[in-house]
Every structure is written in C-alpha cells, then in structure tokens.
Amino acid sequence: MNTNRETRWVAPLMYVLLVFILGASLITKAVEVYGESTTQGSTESGTPMNQIAVNHNSRMYSDRDGVAMLTSVTDFTGVTTVTTAQLTQESGRSSSEDHVLLKTAALSAETNAQNEKEAERKALEAKKEAQRKLREQQKAIALAKEKEKQTTPPKTLYFTKTELLTQEEKDKATWNYNVSDKELLMLQKIVMAEAEGEPYEGKVAVANVVLNRLRSANYPDTIKGVIYQKYQFSPVANGRMDRVTPNEDTIRAVNEALNGRKEVPDETLYFLSITLADDLTVHHSQIKVKRIGNHTFYK
Known part of the structure; x- marks a missing residue:
C-alpha cells in the first residue's frame, strides 16, 4: 500500500517534467530561429546590430533603390528596437536635402544679383539716353532761338570805324544807325535785283557791301x-x-547780314559780274577778295 502510494505521484511529476522540457526546447528553438533571422536581415543590409529601443510595432519598408530593409524588431518583452541603419539613412537623406536647399538658395541669390545688376545697367542706359535727348532738345531750342534772332531784322545797327558789330557787341560801338522799314525794304530789293540767281552766301555778301559802304x-x-x-x-x-x-531767301539773307553775318570782310566795298559788266575798272583797280557764284568781290 505504501509503495503504491509513493509511486502514484511519479507519473504526474514525470508528465510535468516532460512538458517543461518540451516547452523549454520549443522556446530555445524559437529564439535561435528568430535570432538567425534578425542577424541575417542585419547582415544583408550591411547595417551593424547596434540598436536603440523605441516603442512602436515592427515594420518593413523599401529604400529608394527598392531593397527591403529591416528597420525594427520586437523582442519578447514587446519593446521595439530601431537599427542604426535607419538613423544613418535618415541623416544622409537630411544632409542631402539640406545640400540641395543650400545650392538652390545660392543659385537663387546669384540670379537675383544678376537681375539687379542688369536692372542697374538698364537704368543707367535709360538715364544716359534721357540726358542725351535733353541735350538735343536744349540744342534744338538754342538753335531755334538763334535762327529766330538771326532772321528778325534789328531796328538799330552798331558800328565802329572799321566794322559792323553784332547786336551782342553793341557796347563796343562808336556810333549806331536806326533802320526804318522803308530802308529795310530797299535793302531787300537791291539784294534781290543784284543776286536773285546767286547762292545764298552771295546774297548775304551783297548786303554786306551795302552795309560796309554805310x-x-x-x-x-x-x-x-x-x-x-x-x-x-x-x-x-x-x-x-x-x-x-x-x-524768302533774300529776306533771310538781308536779316542775317543786319545781325552781323559776314560772307566778305568789312573792307569789301565792290562787286561785279565779270561776264556781264560793261565797265571793268573795279576789276583792274581793286584787290580781289572772294568769288561767290558769278560775283567777284573787291576791296
């Protein structure tokens, strides 16, 4: 009775022991298989097994080259670990993106600088062009005023003993002469009659001779x-x-002569057309000064 009572606990104990051994064996095998899988994944990706524990689920993803990489594993305690490969790759990507951003910013700054330089160049050219146009306008205005002044007959002539003065030189005059409207018309008519077919300069010169005699x-x-x-x-x-x-040419030529334009010197007192003149005394007795058209001028 005692023997049976002692041996009846052996069978359950053996059963428990067998179950424990089988469980331990299964656990050990599972750990070995799981460890080999983890080691193989890390080796294939070329990533060291240094890991940082984080709390998230185990996942797989593909990098830009399409290679499957193990980024985290979950141990039996439920703690998820992240390999340093992920950190290194993310750091590399961040550095590359920063480089692209810096390069883009540099190109943008260079483009802006070039645009500003071009804008400054165009502004300078526009300023120079505006200044050129202003100078041309001022010159045109001055010429117009001068022309108007030259083509408007003065009321008073100013002389020295040796020359006819311009209106601006009147302070040098030793005497002056007031020109009436009738005399102005006379001067225009004699120039027209003597030099109608002559060059404009010849008309001015005929007026010069009349004023030199005056x-x-x-x-x-x-x-x-x-x-x-x-x-x-x-x-x-x-x-x-x-x-x-x-x-019109004759009137303008007379007006310019009255304002001081001279095509012959102040001592010129004679002119004639050698081919038309009946009396060539002047030609033989006076000094030739200049020939304009068909007229020869003498002093």
Whole structure:
C-alpha cells in the first residue's frame, strides 16, 4: 500500500517534467530561429546590430533603390528596437536635402544679383539716353532761338570805324544807325535785283557791301543814299530794283547780314559780274577778295 502510494505521484511529476522540457526546447528553438533571422536581415543590409529601443510595432519598408530593409524588431518583452541603419539613412537623406536647399538658395541669390545688376545697367542706359535727348532738345531750342534772332531784322545797327558789330557787341560801338522799314525794304530789293540767281552766301555778301559802304566815310551815311548813289548799282539805273519782289531767301539773307553775318570782310566795298559788266575798272583797280557764284568781290 505504501509503495503504491509513493509511486502514484511519479507519473504526474514525470508528465510535468516532460512538458517543461518540451516547452523549454520549443522556446530555445524559437529564439535561435528568430535570432538567425534578425542577424541575417542585419547582415544583408550591411547595417551593424547596434540598436536603440523605441516603442512602436515592427515594420518593413523599401529604400529608394527598392531593397527591403529591416528597420525594427520586437523582442519578447514587446519593446521595439530601431537599427542604426535607419538613423544613418535618415541623416544622409537630411544632409542631402539640406545640400540641395543650400545650392538652390545660392543659385537663387546669384540670379537675383544678376537681375539687379542688369536692372542697374538698364537704368543707367535709360538715364544716359534721357540726358542725351535733353541735350538735343536744349540744342534744338538754342538753335531755334538763334535762327529766330538771326532772321528778325534789328531796328538799330552798331558800328565802329572799321566794322559792323553784332547786336551782342553793341557796347563796343562808336556810333549806331536806326533802320526804318522803308530802308529795310530797299535793302531787300537791291539784294534781290543784284543776286536773285546767286547762292545764298552771295546774297548775304551783297548786303554786306551795302552795309560796309554805310559805315565808310567815303559813301553816303544812309542806306537809301548808298543804294541810290549814281552809277553804283545797275538795277537802280535800269529800273529792275523797282520791279522785283524779295523772296524768302533774300529776306533771310538781308536779316542775317543786319545781325552781323559776314560772307566778305568789312573792307569789301565792290562787286561785279565779270561776264556781264560793261565797265571793268573795279576789276583792274581793286584787290580781289572772294568769288561767290558769278560775283567777284573787291576791296
């Protein structure tokens, strides 16, 4: 009875022991298989087994090259670990992105600098062009004023003993002469009659001769007296002077001469057309100064 009572606990004990041994064996095998899988995954990815414990579920993902990588494993305690491969890869990606951003920013800054430089260049060119146009406008205005002044006959002429002065030189004058409207018309008509077919400079020169005689002590002291002096101007003798009407060029030439334009010197007192003149005394007795068109001028 005692023997049976002692041996009846052996069978349950053996059963428990067998179950424990089988369980331990299964656990050990599972750990070995799981460890080999983890080691193989780490080895294939080329990542060291250094790990940092974090609390999240185990997952797999593919990198940019399409290679499957193990990023975390879960141990039996439920703690998830992340391999240093993930941190290294994320750090590399962040560094690459930062480099791209810096490069983009540098290119943007360079582009902005070039744009600013181009804008400054264009602004400078526009400023120079505006200044050039302003100078041209000022020059045109000055020329217009000068032309208007030259083509407007003065009311008073200013002389020295040797020359006719411009209106700006009147302070140097030793005497002056007031020009009437009638005398202005006379001067225009004699120039038209004597030099109608001559160059513009020739018209101015004929007016110069009349005014030089007005200044000279050897001739009458009025424009009318100079023009109508006997045997001096053939258009007066033959009546042509009374028949002509001064044209625009003649009027302008006379006005410029009155304002001081000179095509011949102040001592020039004679002119004639050698091919048309009947009397060549002046040609043989006076000094030639200049020839303009068909007229030769003498002093």
